[in-house]
Amino acid sequence: MTLSRRIIPCLDTDGARVVKGVNFVGLRDAGDPAELAARYNAEGADELVVLDIAASRDRRSTFLETIRKVAAELAIPLTSGGGIRTLEEARAVVLAGADKVTVNTAAINDPDLLSRLAEEFGSQAVVLAIDAKRDGENWKVYVRGGRDATGLDAIEWAKEGVSHGAGEILLTSMDRDGTLSGFDTALTAAIAAAVRVPVIASGGAKTPQHFFDVFTVGQADAALAASIFHDGVQSIRSLKEFLSSRAVEVRLPC
């Protein structure tokens, strides 16, 4: 009896539709969020993440409606976020049907936001999203899809975020995101060793071997990917069968 490693499809949306593109460039339509959610729920995804990558204020109500539609399709946990700055915005996302909320930039500007969220919803519902890029021997934290440097060290920020109440870390390698060249296992292992909370690895997934590597070498608790699932390049079931055959504990749905 052990905790299984989680496979998490991610829906990046413009508020209403799933979009894809590298670092916000050349976005194109990749489908209806509710339809994809229903498909992943049936295929054995362990959780689902839905992000509003546009995060523009005037489209917030559209995104909340998207969360409601997605949540209606799911019998698995839902994490949602994108541009959340306040407790009220997080509450709206939870009331729309999300079980967990991700915060990124706002937590850097105001780490105490994590504490307020944890107090309101419990740490298990607070996911700190960290976008990290290699800088010599270390990794630095970036915001706005990797465009703006914060100067923060990724490991130190992860520890600080957890001390403020984050119950999970969604760690994206900006070096690997969109490259399909595999997760950054060194980055993932460094963060996983530094904090007590679970770490979701993101960025660079293509092959089942990439997932195997991030769960073994990278010590990730969960792994997230988007386009390889949307495009049908990789089915969740065959990915889990691959991992299971190599002694990685996964939940194989009946």
Added chain:
Amino acid sequence: MIVTLVDYGAGNLASVERALERLGSTSRRAQSPEQIERAGALLLPGVGHFAALIRSLDERGLREPLCAAIRRGVPFLGICLGLQALYESSEEAADVKGLNIFAGSVRELPADVKLPHMGWNQVKKVRDSIALRGVPDDAYFYFAHSYAAAGTDPRAVATSCHGVPFAAAVERENVWAVQFHPEKSAATGAIVLQNFLNFAQ
């Protein structure tokens, strides 16, 4: 049978409502003592902090009607923190009195494992149970918690393990509670909710 959801003002009740809806059942949120007193079946979902849950039950005057309903045999299902609330106390808030339906205390999971215990873990049946009827042994359920009742708890009907064995499901007559989230545990979770609906009929 309409299931009454104890609404103490936090948490994602909607996911429980949707899960019950999928099974063709209706539920109603209860925020007042009167609504709890009238309930034919009670469900206490719980997320967050032990003290926050207990305090908000107390602030709303729900503790007494809830305990009274449980004691007179109204079918009850506690989920996650809704299981922990049934005990005398929790290490999460040592000065806060739990509902004291079950003797004993809820403890933090050990220091050498990742916390929260988050994700899908296997559940092993240890006693005959109505709540888990039809659930295959070693089935996966979704957990998200850092505290738990002991695996040796006399009411435990199933255990799971994260550092130490802990109670994944407890059952005593009309009082059922699960540490996992059946409403987020796909088809396997639906079996447990359906068992509760059948029991509550």
